[in-house]
Amino acid sequence: GESVGLHLPTLSVQEGDNSIINCAYSNSASDYFIWYKQESGKGPQFIIDIRSNMDKRQGQRVTVLLNKTVKHLSLQIAATQPGDSAVYFCAGNQAGTALIFGKGTTLSVSS
Amino acid sequence: GAVVSQHPSWVICKSGTSVKIECRSLDFQATTMFWYRQFPKQSLMLMATSNEGSKATYEQGVEKDKFLINHASLTLSTLTVTSAHPEDSSFYICSARDIGYEQYFGPGTRLTVT
Numbered sequence: 001g002e003s004v005g006l007h008l009p010t011l012s013v014q015e016g017d018n019s020i021i022n023c024a025y026s027n028s029a030s031d032y033f034i035w036y037k038q039e040s041g042k043g044p045q046f047i048i049d050i051r052s053n054m055d056k057r058q059g060q061r062v063t064v065l066l067n068k069t070v071k072h073l074s075l076q077i078a079a080t081q082p083g084d085s086a087v088y089f090c091a092g093n094q095a096g097t098a099l100i101f102g103k104g105t106t107l108s109v110s111s
Numbered sequence: 112g113a114v115v116s117q118h119p120s121w122v123i124c125k126s127g128t129s130v131k132i133e134c135r136s137l138d139f140q141a142t143t144m145f146w147y148r149q150f151p152k153q154s155l156m157l158m159a160t161s162n163e164g165s166k167a168t169y170e171q172g173v174e175k176d177k178f179l180i181n182h183a184s185l186t187l188s189t190l191t192v193t194s195a196h197p198e199d200s201s202f203y204i205c206s207a208r209d210i211g212y213e214q215y216f217g218p219g220t221r222l223t224v225t
Contacts, residue, residue: 032212034213034214036216041202041219041221042218042219043117043204043216043217043218043219044155044204044216045216046112046213046215046216049212049213051212089154089155093212096143096208096212097160098145098157098160098214099145099157099206099214100157101147101154101155101156102154103153103154104153104154
């Protein structure tokens with residue numbers, strides 16, 4: 001079945017630095033991926049998504065890269081701010097099925 | 112954007128009692144709703160998928176008789192935790208999807224069983 005995971009459980013950066021959070025997936029049939037941000041005690045908050053027919057998508061201060069060859073995606077956050085501190089999850093699915101979540105990376109931003 | 116609400120946001124119940132959690136899509140019709148469970152410092156684990164008017168599909172290892180799901184309308188799904196035990200204490204999160212790909216998540220319900 002689908003399996004989505006992240007490479008590192010924690011990431012610590014300085015305010016203003018760029019952050020890169022990585023994720024690997026196992027199901028080559030997955031065609032839709034999302035990055036979520038979750039703050040303590042709250043539900044997941046949508047950040048950015050990407051479909052499998054794309055390899056890059058940019059939002060405000062965030063970029064998602066998808067490498068289907070190695071089944072890897074990453075989330076890049078530019079000029080990281082203290083408010084970006086949270087747990088970040090990648091999730092993927094196939095053809096509208098339920099999203100399957102990876103383990104999560106805790107991003108800590110120090111000022 | 113689409114909004115999904117959950118009620119209650121937190122609940123404390125005694126062991127052996129049942130608790131019902133509601134999930135509502137406020138500004139769209141949700142053909143499918145999903146229920147996830149999240150233990151502290153862990154990821155969201157899919158429990159079940161429910162489609163309006165039909166029986167829910169449970170993931171492997173999730174007891175359907177313990178976690179009763181009802182999706183009676185296109186805007187409401189309920190999860191009832193029956194005969195709750197302390198190990199059922201968790202953060203329960205629902206999500207709803209319309210005809211597109213994107214799932215919209217609720218704010219979650221914190222259940223504590225004493």
